[in-house]
Amino acid sequence: MNTSSADDPYDVIIIGGGVVGLAVLRAATLKGWRCALVERESDLLEWASGSNSGIVCTGVDAAPLERTLIQNSNVRQFCHEMNVPYRDCGSLVCTWPWEDGDLDAVLHESLGAQRLTREEVRQWEPHLSQQCTGAVHIPGEMVVDPWLFSIALAVHAKQNGATIFTQFEMDPDTSAQGEDGIWTIQRKQTDAASLNPTQLHARTVVNATGLWTDLVQLANGTCHWTAQPRRGQYRVYSSPTLVQRPIQPVPTDRTKGIFVFSTLYDQLVVGPTAVDQESREDRSVDPSVSAALEQLALRMVPPLDPLSHVGDYVGLRPGTEHRDYQISVSHNWIACASIRSTGLTASLGIGRYVTQLLEPMLDPPSSIQIQTTPLPSVSQLVHDYHQRRDGRVEIHGTCYRVTHPLTRFGWEARTGMAADS
Numbered sequence: 477m478n479t480s481s482a483d484d485p486y487d488v489i490i491i492g493g494g495v496v497g498l499a500v501l502r503a504a505t506l507k508g509w510r511c512a513l514v515e516r517e518s519d520l521l522e523w524a525s526g527s528n529s530g531i532v533c534t535g536v537d538a539a540p541l542e543r544t545l546i547q548n549s550n551v552r553q554f555c556h557e558m559n560v561p562y563r564d565c566g567s568l569v570c571t572w573p574w575e576d577g578d579l580d581a582v583l584h585e586s587l588g589a590q591r592l593t594r595e596e597v598r599q600w601e602p603h604l605s606q607q608c609t610g611a612v613h614i615p616g617e618m619v620v621d622p623w624l625f626s627i628a629l630a631v632h633a634k635q636n637g638a639t640i641f642t643q644f645e646m647d648p649d650t651s652a653q654g655e656d657g658i659w660t661i662q663r664k665q666t667d668a669a670s671l672n673p674t675q676l677h678a679r680t681v682v683n684a685t686g687l688w689t690d691l692v693q694l695a696n697g698t699c700h701w702t703a704q705p706r707r708g709q710y711r712v713y714s715s716p717t718l719v720q721r722p723i724q725p726v727p728t729d730r731t732k733g734i735f736v737f738s739t740l741y742d743q744l745v746v747g748p749t750a751v752d753q754e755s756r757e758d759r760s761v762d763p764s765v766s767a768a769l770e771q772l773a774l775r776m777v778p779p780l781d782p783l784s785h786v787g788d789y790v791g792l793r794p795g796t797e798h799r800d801y802q803i804s805v806s807h808n809w810i811a812c813a814s815i816r817s818t819g820l821t822a823s824l825g826i827g828r829y830v831t832q833l834l835e836p837m838l839d840p841p842s843s844i845q846i847q848t849t850p851l852p853s854v855s856q857l858v859h860d861y862h863q864r865r866d867g868r869v870e871i872h873g874t875c876y877r878v879t880h881p882l883t884r885f886g887w888e889a890r891t892g893m894a895a896d897s
Contacts, residue, residue, distance in 0.1 A: 485658050486512045486639075487838050489678035491646050491692055493517070494525035495823045496815050497684035498629035503827030504682075504834060505638040508841030512676060513638065514661065516645035519877040521626050524686050524819065526879035527759070527791030529710070529748065530622030531567070531737060532821045534614060536585045537727035539800030542818060545825030551618065551625075554824055558628040559850035560620060561740055561893055567617040567722040568592070568601065571609045572776075577726025582612045589614050603718040603779050617722065621740055621854075621893075622820060623880035628851055629823070631871050635847045644672045648695040653807055680837050681809045682830060686794040687756045689813040696809045701796040705756050706816070708748025708791045711769040712885060713784040715744040718777050729799065732817060734769070736776050740893045741886025744780060746773040748791060748817075759790040786889070789881040793817050803829065808837050858887045858897035 488504045490497045493515030501513045517523075535546035555562050569582045583589050590613040597604060597611045630640060650662040661676045685692045686703075693699040717738045725733035731750035738744055746769045766788050773780055796802060796814040803826070804811050810833055812826060819826075849872060851857070860869045861878065868875045878884050886894050 485677040485679055486510050488680050489661055490682045490684055492684035493520040494686055495626040495820050496812055496826055499823035499827035500682050500830045501638050502629045502633040503831045505633045505636050506846055507831050508844045511638045514641045514644040518643050520630055521879045524791055524794055525626050527789050528622050530620050531722050532618040534616045541801045545822040545829055548825035549822055557848055560625050560628050562618050562620040564618050565721045566613055566615045568611040568613055569724050570611040575725055579612050586614045601719055603777055605776050605778055621883055623883035627876055641672050648692050651695040680834055683811045693811055698806045701802050701813050704795045705753050706793040706795045707751040707753050709765045710745055710747030710789050711766055712787050713744045714786045715784050718744055739882050742892035761788045786885050805833055854893045855897040858894045861887050
């Protein structure tokens with residue numbers, strides 16, 4: 477591990493503690509560089525990464541860079557190495573009388589895809605409505621625990637020497653690159669009692685702040701996008717596995733559409749919606765949308781019991797005016813923007829891609845012996861969660877708050893994979 481002085485500049489500072497920032501932190505740390513991550517909230521995974529679906533897709537409808545980085549994300553290997561639970565199930569892209577969609581396009585874009593008739597869909601998914609007119613099975617898609625997958629990135633990075641500062645809000649107005657090329661990342665003085673340093677120094681910076689990438693980018697002076705928050709609302713039911721595979725509509729250029737899927741915790745989820753809004757922070761649940769989601773879920777999966785409803789949540793996806801990812805380099809600063817709904821799926825690929833972009837800016841990294849200690853079992857974590865009663869678990873000596881509703885609902889109810897705790 478790196479033994480540099482705390483006063484020395486970091487090789488890399490990542491701004492933003494979502495799944496993309498954590499993936500970059502892990503990749504750069506495992507490369508051998510001295511790395512730190514700063515997050516303005518008191519906990520990691522508070523925003524888009526704490527309110528996604530946990531579905532790992534294969535990039536059927538992805539834009540070029542997005543698709544490449546999805547394909548370069550070896551999610552299964554990471555899950556095996558870090559003991560992250562997942563269900564390898566594929567998904568069904570379905571057509572319905574109330575929606576338009578061309579299954580032929582989906583069939584041609586997915587390697588190994590299989591066309592299913594109405595009768596075959598019924599055999600594969602007996603609880604799905606008979607109104608489904610056909611489907612394409614996309615192999616390789618998965619359902620993971622979205623919080624455990626993302627927090628495992630932080631755990632692995634810390635195991636190998638990375639530093640994480642929470643409650644460190646970077647100030648784009650006072651952060652700057654010096655004449656020597658070293659960046660000074662200044663903390664906003666919002667908490668005088670904070671034990672965090674007021675500033676950090678780095679040879680390179682990665683902006684992975686999601687909905688705030690354009691605002692943070694002011695420190696660099698180059699920005700060719702504007703954040704456009706897209707609201708996605710979900711409704712969650714406690715239910716045995718009524719569908720084995722995520723059920724999705726034919727995607728469009730604008731959205732993947734509303735899914736119905738089962739989690740690892742015996743939950744059935746319907747969502748997300750896709751509504752553009754101006755606010756970067758409004759995650760309030762709209763009751764009329766909840767009612768519409770329930771109506772759709774019952775239309776698609778008639779055996780669902782509406783009384784099994786356990787909660788709703790809203791995520792804000794960090795879109796921009798560009799359909800593809802916007803990953804750019806300027807003045808030893810890398811921006812990762814427009815990482816929309818596929819951030820978890822592509823995170824490992826994004827981490828590797830960003831480290832390749834960092835290589836020309838940094839000295840050859842130190843050689844390290846990579847340490848990999850898997851996560852505790854779900855049963856151990858759920859037991860700890862209930863023992864602590866503060867919404868947190870301890871993983872290898874560090875406490876993390878469980879920020880994702882799907883994980884939290886499942887652990888609190890001890891359902892599905894959490895039932896044996």
